[in-house]
Amino acid sequence: MEKVDLEQVNSDLQEKMERKENVDFKMVTFSLSGKDYGVDIMNVKEIAKADRFTFVPNAAGFVRGVYNLRGDIIPIVDLRTFFHMTIEPKRQQEDQSENMLILKIEERVYGVVVDKIDKVVGINQDDMQPPHPIFGDINIKYISGVVEKEGLLYIILDMVRIFSPKEQTEDEKHDSADGHKDAYYNKMTASMHHQFDSQFPNFSMMSANESEENISFIKEQLAALRNFYVSPVNEDWVRRRFKNWISCRLPSEIQLKTPGDADAYLETFFSLYNGRFWSDEYALAVKSALPDNSSSSIQVWNIGCGRGYEAYCLVCILKMRYPNARIKVWANDNDVMCISSAPNIIFDIAEIPMFCQSFMVKGSGGFTFGPAVKESIVFEYHDVCNTNSVPDLDIVFVRDTISFFAPKMQEKVIVEISDRLKNNGIVILGQNERMPSGWKLVGREPVSAFAKD
Numbered sequence: 001m002e003k004v005d006l007e008q009v010n011s012d013l014q015e016k017m018e019r020k021e022n023v024d025f026k027m028v029t030f031s032l033s034g035k036d037y038g039v040d041i042m043n044v045k046e047i048a049k050a051d052r053f054t055f056v057p058n059a060a061g062f063v064r065g066v067y068n069l070r071g072d073i074i075p076i077v078d079l080r081t082f083f084h085m086t087i088e089p090k091r092q093q094e095d096q097s098e099n100m101l102i103l104k105i106e107e108r109v110y111g112v113v114v115d116k117i118d119k120v121v122g123i124n125q126d127d128m129q130p131p132h133p134i135f136g137d138i139n140i141k142y143i144s145g146v147v148e149k150e151g152l153l154y155i156i157l158d159m160v161r162i163f164s165p166k167e168q169t170e171d172e173k174h175d176s177a178d179g180h181k182d183a184y185y186n187k188m189t190a191s192m193h194h195q196f197d198s199q200f201p202n203f204s205m206m207s208a209n210e211s212e213e214n215i216s217f218i219k220e221q222l223a224a225l226r227n228f229y230v231s232p233v234n235e236d237w238v239r240r241r242f243k244n245w246i247s248c249r250l251p252s253e254i255q256l257k258t259p260g261d262a263d264a265y266l267e268t269f270f271s272l273y274n275g276r277f278w279s280d281e282y283a284l285a286v287k288s289a290l291p292d293n294s295s296s297s298i299q300v301w302n303i304g305c306g307r308g309y310e311a312y313c314l315v316c317i318l319k320m321r322y323p324n325a326r327i328k329v330w331a332n333d334n335d336v337m338c339i340s341s342a343p344n345i346i347f348d349i350a351e352i353p354m355f356c357q358s359f360m361v362k363g364s365g366g367f368t369f370g371p372a373v374k375e376s377i378v379f380e381y382h383d384v385c386n387t388n389s390v391p392d393l394d395i396v397f398v399r400d401t402i403s404f405f406a407p408k409m410q411e412k413v414i415v416e417i418s419d420r421l422k423n424n425g426i427v428i429l430g431q432n433e434r435m436p437s438g439w440k441l442v443g444r445e446p447v448s449a450f451a452k453d
Contacts, residue, residue, distance in 0.1 A: 023122035023350050028101065029154060030114040033085040037114075038121065038154045040144075042279070045104045047117055049097040050076075067111055068248050069102065071264045076100070076111040082162075083138050088115075105163040107446065121154070122350065123147050128156065214254055215242055218265065221256035228266060231410050234403045237269060237432035271399045271430045272446050275306050276351075278313045282446065283355045287317045289443035290395070291426055291451075297326045298394050301420070303384050303413075304401035305331035308342030308377075312369055314397055315376045316356045330390050332382040339381045343374065385409050393420045400430035418452070426451050 027038035028047075053065030053076050062081040066073050080087045100111045131143035144156040219238070222228040230238050245265060246254055256262050272282055298318060305311045311331040318327045333339045346366040361370045382388070385405065396417050402410050414436065417427060426442060427435060427450045434441075435450040443449025 022124050022126075025125045025128070026120055026122045026350060027154070027156060029118040029121050030099070030101065031116045031118065032080055032083070032114055033088075036118070036152050036154050038147075038156045039101065039103070039159050040156075041120060043103050043105060043159045045102040045109060048100045048102055048111070050100060050111075051097040064098075064113060067100075069109070069111070070267065071245060071248060072109065072268065073244070073248055074102070074109045074111050076113060078113040080113070080115070103159055103163070105160055108163070110163055121149055123149055131155075211242075214246070215239065217255050218242065218245075222262055222265065225256060225259045225262035226266060227404050228262070228269075229403065229406055229410065231403070231407050232436045233410060233414075233429070233433050234269075236434060241265065241268065269400070269403075269430070269432050271432070273309075273313075274400060276309050277353050277356065278309075280354050283313060283317050283353065285444075285447050286314075286428070287321050289426070289428065289447040289449040290317070290321045291424055291442075293322060293325070293394060293424065295325060295394065297328065298322050299391055300327070300329040300395045300397060301390050301393050301417075302329050302331040303396065303398040305333050305339070305342070305379070306335070307338045308345055308379065310397070310399070311342070311377050311379070312373060313353075313356065315373050316359050318395075319359070319372070319376075320355070327376040329377045331377050331379050332384055334381065334383040336381050339379050342379045343377075344368075384413060388416060388420075390420060392422055393417075394422055394425045396421060396425070396427045398427065398429060400433070402429065403433060421452070423452065 026041040028041050028044045029036060029038045031037065048069070050067055053067050055065045056063060056075075059065075062078050064076040064078050067076050078087075079085075098113045099115065099117050100113055101117065103110045103112060128145035128147045130145055131140040138155070138157075142158055142162050144158040147154050147156065215238070219230040222230065222238075228234075256265060273279060278286070300314065300318065302311045302314060308331065311329055315327055315329055318325075318329075331339075331342070346363070346368055347360070349367055352360060352367060356369075359369055359373045360367045384401075398417070402413060405413060418438075421427065427439070428443070429435065429448045429450065431446045431448050433448060438453050439450040440453045441448070442451045
C-alpha cells in the first residue's frame with residue numbers, strides 16, 4: 001500500500017481553504033440565452049426594471065433607445081442583440097418589464113438589458129481562467145475570464161472594454177457591431193436632444209429671461225434644501241446641469257420642491273469615489289496631477305475628509321510620488337462620529353485597491369493601515385470656517401466641500417487656502433468645481449487641480 005503523506009495532505013487542504021476564503025473579486029451574475037455571465041460589481045451602479053424606452057432614430061440595432069433614470073437620460077443597450085444572441089419572446093402572462101443592469105463606465109452611465117439577474121458572487125481572482133475561443137457567441141476580446149463557482153461556469157464580461165470609447169483599428173472597423181459601438185453614444189445624444197425639443201417645444205422656446213429666472217429659483221432651493229451654494233466655484237456645472245434637467249421634465253417639474261428633488265439635481269455633482277476607496281486608475285490620475293517637489297517634507301491639508309478613506313488613499317499616493325519625503329496630512333472634518341472612528345477603521349481585503357495593499361497590515365478583525373501611513377495623518381474634528389492652525393502647505397485636497405459653504409465663507413476659505421499655499425503648491429477640488437480668477441487649471445479630468453496664476 002502506498003504511504004500517504006498526511007502532512008502534505010493537510011498543507012494542501014489548508015492552502016485550498018485559504019484560497020477559498022480569499023474573496024478579492026465580486027461580480028453581479030446574470031444570464032443571456034441560457035448561459036451564465038458576470039460583471040465586476042464596481043461597474044454596477046444599480047439594478048432596475050423598465051418596460052418603456054424612447055426610440056432613437058438611426059441608432060445601431062442593439063440600441064433599444066434611451067431611458068429617463070431619475071432625470072438623467074441614459075442609452076440602453078440590449079446585450080443579446082449586441083452579441084447576436086437569440087431573444088426568447090416573453091409569454092403574455094409574464095412581466096413584460098426588461099431586466100437591466102445600470103453600469104457606470106468611466107464618466108458615462110449605461111443601461112444593459114439581460115435575460116435574468118441572479119446574485120452577487122465573490123471569487124478569488126486566482127481561480128479565474130483566461131477566455132477560450134470555445135465561447136464562440138462572444139468575441140473573446142470582450143471577456144475578462146471564466147470561473148467555476150458552486151457548479152456553475154461564469155463568463156466574466158469586460159464592460160470597460162465593451163463601452164469605453166477608443167480609437168478603432170482597421171480590423172475593428174470591419175466588425176459591424178464594434179464599428180457602431182464607439183460612435184453610437186454621441187449619435188444618440190444628438191438625436192435625443194432633437195427628440196425632446198420636438199416633444200417639449202416650450203423648453204427650446206424658453207427665453208433668456210425665463211431661463212435665468214428658473215436658474216435663480218433653483219439656486220435658492222439648492223441652498224434651502226441641501227445647503228449647496230452656487231458661486232463661481234460651481235456655477236458652470238449648475239448651468240450645464242440645468243440644460244440637462246429641463247430637457248427631460250415638464251415645465252411644472254423644473255423647480256425643486258423637496259429634498260429629494262435637490263438630491264436628484266445634485267446627483268451628478270459629486271466626484272468619483274466620494275467617501276470610499278479610490279480605484280487604481282483614479283489614484284494614478286491624482287498622482288500624475290501632483291507637482292514635482294524635492295522638499296524633504298510634504299505638508300497637506302485634507303478638508304472634509306469624512307470617514308478617512310480619502311486621507312488614507314492620499315497618503316498612499318503621496319508616499320509613491322515622493323518616496324524620500326516626510327508626509328504629513330492634516331485631515332479635518334466637522335462630523336465627530338466620522339473623525340473619531342477614522343484612525344481605527346478595519347477593512348475587508350476585498351475592498352482594498354491594489355495601490356493601498358502594500359501599506360496594509362493584517363489584524364485579528366481584518367486589515368488596517370500600517371504605522372507608516374497612520375503616523376502620517378492627523379485626524380482632527382474641526383470646522384474649517386473657524387481659525388485654522390495648519391502650516392504652510394504644498395497641497396490642499398478639498399473635494400466637493402467648498403460648494404456647501406455660504407458664499408462669503410467660500411471666499412474666506414479660498415483666501416485662507418491661498419495664504420497658506422506655497423508658490424509651487426496645488427489645490428485639488430471636486431471634479432465639478434473651479435477656483436475663481438487668479439488660479440489656473442493644471443490637472444486633467446477627472447482631477448481638478450489648480451495652481452496660483
